[in-house]
Amino acid sequence: xxxxxxxxxxxxxxxxxxxxxxxxxxxxxxALLCLIGLAAVIGLPFVVFKANRIVPGSARSLLQIFPxxxxxxxxxxxxxxxxxxxxxxxxxxxxxxxxxxxxAVTLAIGAAGDxxxxxxxxxxxxxxxxxxxxxxVCLGLLATDAITRLRPGPAMRVLFLVLFAVVxxxxxxxxxxxxxxxxxxxxxxxxxxxQEARQHVFLALGSVTGAVLxxxxxxxxxxxxPLLRAATLGALNLIQxxxxxxxxxxxxxxxxxxxxxxxxxxxxxIRGIGTAPxxxxxxxYSLLPVVANTIVGLGRVSPAAVDxxxxxxxxxxxxxxxxxxxxxxxxxxxxIRIVLVQNIGLAxxxxxxxxxxxxxxxxxxxxxxxxxxVLLGALPIVALGFSCAVLLDALxxxxxxTAR
Amino acid sequence: xxxxxxxxxxYGPVTVVDQVSLSIPRGSITVIVGTSGSGKSTLLRMINxxxxxxxxxxxxxxxxTATERAYLLRRGIGYAxxxxxxxxxxxxxxxxxxxxxxxxxxxxxxxxxxxxxxNIFQLDxxxxxxxxxxxxxxxxxxxxxxxxxxxxxxxxxxMDEPFGALDPIIRAKAQDDLRDIQxxxxxxxxxxxxDIDEAFRLGDRVAVMSQGQMLQYDRPAALLIRPADPxxxxxxxxxxxxxxxxxxxxxxxxxxxxxxxGATVPASATxxxxxxxxxxxxxxxxxxxxAAGMPCGRLTLAGILAHGRPR
Numbered sequence: 275x276x277x278x279x280x281x282x283x284x285x286x287x288x289x290x291x292x293x294x295x296x297x298x299x300x301x302x303x304x305a306l307l308c309l310i311g312l313a314a315v316i317g318l319p320f321v322v323f324k325a326n327r328i329v330p331g332s333a334r335s336l337l338q339i340f341p342x343x344x345x346x347x348x349x350x351x352x353x354x355x356x357x358x359x360x361x362x363x364x365x366x367x368x369x370x371x372x373x374x375x376x377x378a379v380t381l382a383i384g385a386a387g388d389x390x391x392x393x394x395x396x397x398x399x400x401x402x403x404x405x406x407x408x409x410x411v412c413l414g415l416l417a418t419d420a421i422t423r424l425r426p427g428p429a430m431r432v433l434f435l436v437l438f439a440v441v442x443x444x445x446x447x448x449x450x451x452x453x454x455x456x457x458x459x460x461x462x463x464x465x466x467x468x469q470e471a472r473q474h475v476f477l478a479l480g481s482v483t484g485a486v487l488x489x490x491x492x493x494x495x496x497x498x499x500p501l502l503r504a505a506t507l508g509a510l511n512l513i514q515x516x517x518x519x520x521x522x523x524x525x526x527x528x529x530x531x532x533x534x535x536x537x538x539x540x541x542x543x544i545r546g547i548g549t550a551p552x553x554x555x556x557x558x559y560s561l562l563p564v565v566a567n568t569i570v571g572l573g574r575v576s577p578a579a580v581d582x583x584x585x586x587x588x589x590x591x592x593x594x595x596x597x598x599x600x601x602x603x604x605x606x607x608x609x610i611r612i613v614l615v616q617n618i619g620l621a622x623x624x625x626x627x628x629x630x631x632x633x634x635x636x637x638x639x640x641x642x643x644x645x646x647x648v649l650l651g652a653l654p655i656v657a658l659g660f661s662c663a664v665l666l667d668a669l670x671x672x673x674x675x676t677a678r
Numbered sequence: 679x680x681x682x683x684x685x686x687x688x689y690g691p692v693t694v695v696d697q698v699s700l701s702i703p704r705g706s707i708t709v710i711v712g713t714s715g716s717g718k719s720t721l722l723r724m725i726n727x728x729x730x731x732x733x734x735x736x737x738x739x740x741x742x743t744a745t746e747r748a749y750l751l752r753r754g755i756g757y758a759x760x761x762x763x764x765x766x767x768x769x770x771x772x773x774x775x776x777x778x779x780x781x782x783x784x785x786x787x788x789x790x791x792x793x794x795x796x797n798i799f800q801l802d803x804x805x806x807x808x809x810x811x812x813x814x815x816x817x818x819x820x821x822x823x824x825x826x827x828x829x830x831x832x833x834x835x836x837m838d839e840p841f842g843a844l845d846p847i848i849r850a851k852a853q854d855d856l857r858d859i860q861x862x863x864x865x866x867x868x869x870x871x872x873d874i875d876e877a878f879r880l881g882d883r884v885a886v887m888s889q890g891q892m893l894q895y896d897r898p899a900a901l902l903i904r905p906a907d908p909x910x911x912x913x914x915x916x917x918x919x920x921x922x923x924x925x926x927x928x929x930x931x932x933x934x935x936x937x938x939x940g941a942t943v944p945a946s947a948t949x950x951x952x953x954x955x956x957x958x959x960x961x962x963x964x965x966x967x968x969a970a971g972m973p974c975g976r977l978t979l980a981g982i983l984a985h986g987r988p989r
Contacts, residue, residue, distance in 0.1 A: 582763025585728055585836070586777050586826075587753030600767055 304359035319403035387453030428668035485560030493568025552629030567609025571602030685734035709881035756835035762823030933975030
């Protein structure tokens with residue numbers, strides 16, 4: 275029986291197979307992204323100009339900023355990128371096109387800032403408009419999709435992340451974007467930015483570290499004593515349902531009372547507001563995923579391996595450390611990855627109870643209706659969470675590959 | 679020598695093993711056979727105290743096992759189980775080295791021992807030492823599991839359905855190999871199975887268990903000729919018991935003086951196989967040759983048949 279053409283093509287390795295099987299068909303994700311991008315370019319402003327920080331801005335079209343031939347060149351690049359996204363080309367070409375698109379959009383917004391800012395003027399604000407963000411997201415999705423199709427190994431993904439970080443760092447350091455509003459906010463807050471960054475990382479990492487130290491032993495106990503399991507998971511589930519702001523608020527009461535009752539507690543930095551209740555709340559939120567994953571991981575260890583270990587004369591401690599925990603480690607690490615990324619996000623709210631972190635900029639920005647300041651807090655949080663997710667995913671995959 | 683004296687295990691009101699006593703000679707293979715739930719595994723696991731007896735004693739070479747720390751006791755006793763129980767995160771060599779490492783052997787001695795065992799179990803050390811269990815076939819995994827049990831040269835080896843997960847052809851080979859290796863090392867093996875054919879194939883002595891009780895502990899032939907309980911007859915089956923009896927004697931053991939023209943059979947062949955050969959070829963007599971190929975007697979049809987009757 276003759277094999278139909280399409281069927282034979284699908285046999286060719288997956289990433290090639292997809293484009294080959296489609297033949298001349300249009301790439302669906304590419305088409306969707308192109309439509310969204312087109313709508314954004316037509317209907318939304320690329321640049322918003324404000325006379326100062328808090329007045330409402332007015333949209334500026336590219337033609338109002340740049341000479342026509344430059345605008346034409348910019349749109350030409352975007353059209354080429356769109357054509358690449360629509361067609362069936364290899365993942366490498368798609369990735370290159372997406373990155374060229376990101377570069378073009380970034381250069382344009384940076385240049386717009388330079389043109390619109392009068393020399394030496396520190397008051398006017400040039401912000402990226404909605405269509406800039408939409409284009410950036412579309413291009414980012416295009417790049418992510420291309421990277422996924424390339425199926426990079428863990429080491430390659432980390433390399434991508436490092437390259438990405440280096441390029442972003444270089445662009446920021448070059449001064450290319452210095453006239454944009456977010457960078458203006460950074461300039462004003464530069465000294466606090468580093469401090470809040472350290473505090474944010476401390477809140478997230480400190481609470482996760484504490485949670486791992488407690489949750490793994492608790493998980494081991496729950497694995498051994500089934501009766502304990504239901505009660506513990508029930509209690510931790512309950513904690514997980516408390517909204518974060520409420521939990522921060524609830525913890526202020528006992529910690530405040532403790533600090534008032536025992537002055538020496540205050541000396542080591544524990545008070546009703548600030549770092550202590552924030553770390554404690556994040557710690558409590560971290561317990562459930564780590565405990566649950568420890569239980570699941572230990573439960574998946576082959577009973578035959580444990581029986582053989584005991585039968586050959588390993589002590590209970592050796593069975594736990596040499597066999598069970600090592601085999602459960604990838605699953606436990608997955609739990610740690612979940613809480614780390616979760617806490618990087620949740621730590622934002624901690625600013626409300628005086629614990630600092632990037633949330634300080636977010637809430638200050640909201641209070642002052644200064645959206646640029648909100649972005650100064652939000653963008654690093656997204657970058658931090660994304661980087662941690664990529665790094666820990668790569669680590670989990672590496673461990674899964676070596677120890678099965 | 680393992681002395682099991684009035685060994686009992688109760689879980690609440692349920693008696694799983696009931697007052698079992700048996701004496702296992704040094705250097706022999708004893709097979710404990712029974713249906714599931716008969717208490718055979720529990721009996722085995724009480725020997726290395728994976729299960730603590732409710733009452734009774736186990737004495738190995740004059741030492742009461744209850745006087746030693748359980749994990750130290752177990753390091754001196756080999757242990758192999760169904761589904762091999764290999765550590766998936768350790769290589770074949772590391773798996774085999776488990777007990778020698780626990781006993782603190784030096785690295786060179788461990789390496790040499792692992793090499794020897796891999797060779798004995800027909801796994802090329804160069805190709806297999808560094809592999810992980812999931813890279814091996816089922817039969818190879820099982821061989822590594824048994825090799826690991828032999829690693830620290832234990833005087834006693836406990837095996838719980840070690841070949842249960844293997845297909846029939848690989849299982850028969852594994853059983854033959856185990857016999858050879860047991861003779862070579864002189865290990866005392868206690869093996870649990872639900873498979874009566876495996877019990878007859880491997881056991882110098884067979885203990886039949888049912889509902890926690892030891893019904894009979896004897897040579898395999900005695901189970902056929904003088905079953906102590908109707909359950910044993912049902913377990914061994916009566917339809918082909920004459921053939922089973924023949925399969926328990928080798929040509930070398932049954933050979934008569936004299937020689938014959940024509941076909942030869944090895945001394946290690948069972949009478950069952952020799953009879954089958956004779957029926958197939960239509961001959962009435964065959965020459966028995968020893969391992970060196972020298973004639974050492976002959977077997978006649980009538981002589982073989984006499985071995986298939988209870989005496």
